[in-house]
Each structure stands twice: as C-alpha cells, then as structure tokens.
Amino acid sequence: MQVALFGASGGTGQCVAAALLGEGFKVKALCRNAAAMDDFAGELTIIQGELSDKKAVHETLCGCDVTICVFGPHLPYTDIFCAEATAVIVESMHKLGVHRLICQTGAMVGDYPDNRSLALQKMVDLFNNRYPALAVDRSEQERIVRSSGLLWTILKPPRLTTGHVNEEIEVGCDLPVGVLSSASRATIAHWLIRELQHPSHIGETLFFLD
Ligand SMILES: NC(=O)c1ccc[n+]([C@@H]2O[C@H](COP(=O)([O-])OP(=O)(O)OC[C@H]3O[C@@H](n4cnc5c(N)ncnc54)[C@H](OP(=O)(O)O)[C@@H]3O)[C@@H](O)[C@H]2O)c1
Numbered sequence: 001m002q003v004a005l006f007g008a009s010g011g012t013g014q015c016v017a018a019a020l021l022g023e024g025f026k027v028k029a030l031c032r033n034a035a036a037m038d039d040f041a042g043e044l045t046i047i048q049g050e051l052s053d054k055k056a057v058h059e060t061l062c063g064c065d066v067t068i069c070v071f072g073p074h075l076p077y078t079d080i081f082c083a084e085a086t087a088v089i090v091e092s093m094h095k096l097g098v099h100r101l102i103c104q105t106g107a108m109v110g111d112y113p114d115n116r117s118l119a120l121q122k123m124v125d126l127f128n129n130r131y132p133a134l135a136v137d138r139s140e141q142e143r144i145v146r147s148s149g150l151l152w153t154i155l156k157p158p159r160l161t162t163g164h165v166n167e168e169i170e171v172g173c174d175l176p177v178g179v180l181s182s183a184s185r186a187t188i189a190h191w192l193i194r195e196l197q198h199p200s201h202i203g204e205t206l207f208f209l210d
Contacts, residue, residue, distance in 0.1 A: 012104060018040075019192065065098065107158040120181075158207075
C-alpha cells in the first residue's frame with residue numbers, strides 16, 4: 001500500500017512516516033522544505049511544494065491508495081490554510097480514484113461540547129475568540145472531510161506529546177476529554193497503522209485519550 005502523507009515534516013508527520021516505513025508501507029510526502037525530511041532520505045518519496053499547489057498535490061497522490069493529513073497551523077496562527085488545502089487534496093483524490101482519507105484536526109476544533117469538560121470547553125471558547133479565522137478554517141476542514149464522499153476518518157487528539165506508544169489508548173466518538181488530557185504522537189501513529197491494516201473507523205470522528 002502506498003500512502004500520501006501531508007504534513008510529514010511536523011511532529012505527528014515524522015512519527016507517522018517512521019511508523020509507516022517501519023511497517024513496510026511506501027510513502028510519498030509533500031513538504032514545503034524537503035530538507036525537513038533528511039532523516040528519511042532515500043526511504044520515502046519527497047515532493048517539494050505548497051499544499052495550495054494543485055500540481056504538487058496531484059503528483060503526491062498519484063499512485064497512492066490512502067491519504068493521511070496531519071498538517072496544522074503554527075503560532076502565531078496567521079496562516080489560514082487547512083480548509084483550502086484539504087479541499088485541494090479531496091478534489092485530487094477524486095480525480096485519481098484514491099478513496100481513503102484520514103485527517104487529523106484536534107480535540108479543540110469544532111463544536112463538540114459533549115466531548116469536552118467544562119474547563120476544556122471554556123479554553124476552546126477563549127481560543128476561538130482570540131483566533132476566529134483559525135477556528136472557522138479548522139471547522140471547515142472537518143466539514144470538507146465529512147462531506148467529501150470519501151472513506152474518511154477524522155482524528156481529534158487532545159494535547160500531543162512526545163511520549164512512547166500506548167497500546168491501550170482509548171479511542172472513540174463519545175470519549176470525554178479535559179484540559180489535562182493528552183496523547184503521544186507515537187501512539188497516534190501506531191493507531192493509524194492498525195487502522196490502515198484493519199479499517200474499522202470509516203465515517204467516524206474520533207477522540208483519543210492516552
Ligand atoms: N500540538 C498539539 O498539541 C496538537 C493537539 C491536537 C491536535 N493537533 C493537530 O494535530 C496535527 C499535527 O500536530 P503537530 O503538533 O504534530 O504538528 P506540527 O509539528 O505543528 O506540524 C505542522 C505541520 O503542518 C505544516 N504546516 C504548517 N503551516 C503550514 C502552511 N502554511 N502550509 C503548509 N504546511 C504547513 C508544517 O509544515 P512545515 O514543517 O513546513 O512548517 C508541518 O508539516 C495538526 O493538525 C495539529 O493542529 C495538535
């Protein structure tokens with residue numbers, strides 16, 4: 001199976017790339033800065049380009065069976081790009097007949113009060129008031145995935161850490177998360193591999209708790 005990985009240069013992206021390669025998957029990654037993937041030189045195919053570049057996105061997806069999106073904004077959150085990039089990826093997937101899409105957003109994205117403690121919901125409200133364009137962009141990213149007509153799964157981890165793999169991670173649509181909740185990027189990557197090998201969460205929006 002060949003995987004198109006978007007956001008490979010980030011913390012989760014690097015864990016996912018390592019986990020995929022470790023399990024024998026072929027990987028194509030679109031990166032703004034190819035040098036960020038030097039640790040994987042020769043192990044995966046790097047396409048250098050922007051997420052808004054339709055040609056580069058198409059080239060990345062060509063020959064792939066699955067798409068994984070783990071990109072997201074950096075501070076100071078002035079780059080608003082996730083919804084547009086996701087729309088470009090979805091459009092290209094349809095053109096190429098790539099059907100499976102796994103997209104990571106976060107527990108703080110969107111309108112999910114039932115999954116959040118009161119304190120976390122308060123934090124989300126404050127964050128969204130401070131970064132309204134970002135909040136709209138990420139909710140729109142989720143909407144695009146859900147309405148894509150693809151075999152999609154949305155991953156909504158809480159605060160991400162650099163900890164080890166937790167095989168017993170809790171995953172679910174109804175999982176309650178709080179301000180102290182966390183999940184390691186390595187655990188997310190490990191879970192992703194299992195989901196690729198045995199798809200069982202198609203059409204689900206999943207929360208995680210290490
Ligand atoms: N950090 C957390 O605690 C946390 C918690 C829950 C959910 N999340 C979400 O989980 C996902 C992965 O998080 P992470 O912390 O592992 O990622 P990260 O290390 O912040 O990496 C972000 C990735 O997005 C790319 N990116 C950022 N701005 C971009 C732009 N304007 N155009 C194109 N690419 C851009 C980065 O590329 P460059 O290397 O080129 O900048 C990088 O590959 C994100 O969606 C994030 O929002 C994060």
